[in-house]
Amino acid sequence: MVKKKHVHLLIISWLLILFLFICTSNATVHAESPNGSRTSLQADFQKAADIYHVPVSILMSVSYNETRWESHNGQPSTSGGYGVMHLTDSDSSVDLLAKGDVLNKSASAKSSDQGTHTLAQAAKLINAPPQLLKKDTKTNILGGAALLADYQKQLTGTHSSDPEDWYGAVAKYSGSADYDTATDFADQVYKTIKEGAVRTFSSGGTVRLQAKNVKPDKTSLPHLQLPKHKHGNADEPKGVDMQNIPALYEAFSDTDGDYGNYDLANRPYDGQKIRYIIIHDSEVSYEGTINTFLQKSYVSSHYVIRSSDGQITKMVDPKDVAWHAGNWYINSHSIGIEHEGYAVEGSTWYSEPMYRASAKLVKYLAKKYDIPLDREHIIGHEEVPGLNPARQVSMHWDPAAYWNWTHYFDLLGAPFSKKRNSIGLKKSQGIVTINPNYKTNKPETSYNNQPLEPKPSNFVYLYTEPSFNAPLISDPLLHPNGSGTTALNDWGDKAVAGRSYYKVAQTKNWTAIDFGGQKAWFYNPKSMNTVPGSGILITAKKGAESIPVYGSAYPEASAYDQFGIPAVGITPIYSMPAGQIYVGEKVTGSDYYYAKLFNKPETYHVVSGQDQYYQISYNHRIAFVKKSDVLILHPFFH
Known part of the structure; x- marks a missing residue:
């Protein structure tokens, strides 16, 4: 006993x-693999919903609208969001400055706002280490569910089983202090519940949110006390849904130059011609992108476009200089457009409504500011050069392989098959424009050393010899002692649709071009991956072994003397070998926009110099060479 x-x-x-x-x-x-077990993801949502008494439709739709149920291999978004629930840790958003102006701006992009620290809040609620929420999908979902439940309890005092009652908690989960942005996120969450959603993963398994007609009860929303801003009338093209939410423009401290998130200007009337439109993907949700630009982040863009329906939010007036390209020269001459989505999952996010709305906006802006509709001026962030060799290596690579440039330019009314660039030249026999069939072009790619599902892509691989057994070419800055790779973010061995190069050789099935100082081969039987191109042919001047290639068209040092300001140096990023030929644009002048202080336009100057430059397609990115360094060949030289 x-x-x-x-x-x-x-x-x-x-x-x-x-x-x-x-x-x-x-x-x-x-702990599990960063992507989690796809077959159990549906069960993970249900389990977390049951534990924290959150309607599973609310939990799944919040996750879908934040990440499309993708964990991104445990890596943070540009706003520091982790996992399928996009739990944010602003201290991890170290890459924000790569999209903005890194010239004499503060190196800190941190905020004390709770909306930027949901990871820590969620970890505390479920008594788990934050690192586990970053890497483990199940724990990440538990954290998101706990956070939603906590918000609901704060707002209503109870956990309702009816998804209609969770509108305020969903709006708070957006992390935004702006009424329009927070409610827009909540509206999209309920719209997704009404329409349903499904995603089948390449690694196996399907996640499905069953459609359910739910009408949200918004009575809890006023408890958030979200301020409503007076939004001015947006300067907008016809046939688009556009709202105007100004990005934050504020001094962040008493330190000179510590302000954000953009610079005042008066383009083009101040002498800064707007020459480029830069296509970005945001690496965060639509509302998350807007929210980033509304906070102390040292980053901004002129427009943001939503994936689901193509809604556009204007955040910086095109006359002003947004901090979006990671290159101050390009910033001062460009308009930036952020597209909701993630580069690795591009085809999941790059929707037809988004393409069409973006094309309408670009056509409108191109006409208004006299920007040519060609791939020398409508470029991806991945095609913006760095201002020096170190910056060239760290430049962004969005919108990457899954952005359908061919379709996009068809929508712009400027198809590559009828290519004529801004200088008005017709097709030249010696120039080829990359143009693979997007739907059938499915090269092998990888990311974080893991193979990706073959998907329709916009590029062709470049090899050292006309053979698939030959090594991929290597950019000397990216891989100085090795070969190129199949990594999606390895831009050094990929020629992208719409870019034009000089053809130097041809075998039966392979074409060779001058690319980044090398002779590069790509598979091109019967010209299946190209169309004839046009442009000015540029080579090093006679007698030069090589000439410098730059990431900007800044003026000579003496040009700054008239304003009594320090000269900004210009550093070559590459050397163009003698004998190579590149496709370029008409000559342009040199300039630099000096803007260092908050809201003091009397101190701003456009410094114009005597140096002149040609823009060229040097490798995967655009670049600049001095007029004094080059020889211009006849446009139809061959």
Whole structure:
């Protein structure tokens, strides 16, 4: 017979084990691969919803609108969001400055706003280390569910089983302090519940949100006390849904130059011609992108476009200089457009409504500012050069392989098959424009050393010899001692649709071009991956072994003297070997926009110089060479 004392000890032991089991179930889940088990993802949502008494439709739709149920291999978005629930940690958003102006701006992009630290809040709620929420999908979902439940309890005092009652909590989950942005996110979450959503993953498994007609109850929304801003009338093209939410423009401290998130200007009337439109993907949700530009982030863009329906938010007037390209020269001459989505999953986010709305906006802006509709002026962020060799290596690579440039230019009314660039030249026999069939072109790619599902892509691989067995070419800055790779973010061995190059050789099935100082071969039987191109042919001047290639068209040092300001140096990023030929644009002058202080336009100057430059397609990116360094060949030289 067991003594009562022993019985009590046994009961206590079993209760302790049960308690530990429940805590483990609720908080810490065994670590798994960053993407999680796709077949169990549906069950993970249901389990988290049950534990924290959140309607599973709310939890799944919030996740879908934040990330399309993608964990991004445990890597943060540009606003520091982790996992399928996009739990944010602004201290991790170190790459924001790569999209903005890094010239004499503060190196800090941190905010004390709770909306930028949801990862820490969620980790505390489920008693789990933040690092686990970053890497483990199940724990990430538990954290998101706990956060939604906490918001709902704060706003209503209870956890309703009816998804209609969760509107305020969903709006708070957006992380935005702006009424329009927060409610827009909530509206999209409920729209997704009404329409349903499904995604089948290449690694196996399908996640499905069943459609359900839910009408949100917005009575909890006023408790958030979100300010409503007076939004001016947006300067907009016809046939688009556009709202106007100004990005933050504010001094962040008493330190000169510590302000954001853009610079005042008066383009083009101040002498800064707008020559480029830069296509970005945001690496974060639509509302998350807007929210980033509304906070102290040292980054902005002129427009943001939503994936689901192509809604456009104008955030910086085109006359002003947004901090979006990571190159101050390009910033001062461009308009930036952020597209909701992630480069690695581009085809999931780059929707037809988004393409069409973006094309309408670009056509409108191109006409208004006299920007040519060609790939020398409508470029991806991945085609913007760095201002020096170190910056060239760290430049962004969006919108990447899955952006359908061919379709986009068809929508712009400037198809590559009828290519004529801004200088008005017709097709030249010696120039080829890259143009693979997007739907059937599915090269092998990888990311973070993991193979990706072959998807329709916009590029062709470049090899050192006319053979698939030859090494891929290597950009000397990216891989100085090795070959190119199949990594999606390895831009050094990929020629992208719409870019034009000089053809130097041809075999039966392979074409060679001058590319980044090398002779590069790509598979091109019967010209299946190209169309004839046009442009000015540029080579090094006679007698030069090589000439410098730059990431800007800045003026000579003496040009700054008239304003009494320090000269900005210009550093070559490459050397163009003698004998190579590149396709360029008509000559342009040199300039630099000096704007260093908050809201003091009397101190701003456009410095114009005597140096002149040609823009060229040097490798995957555009670049600049001095007129004095080059020889211009006849346009139809061959």
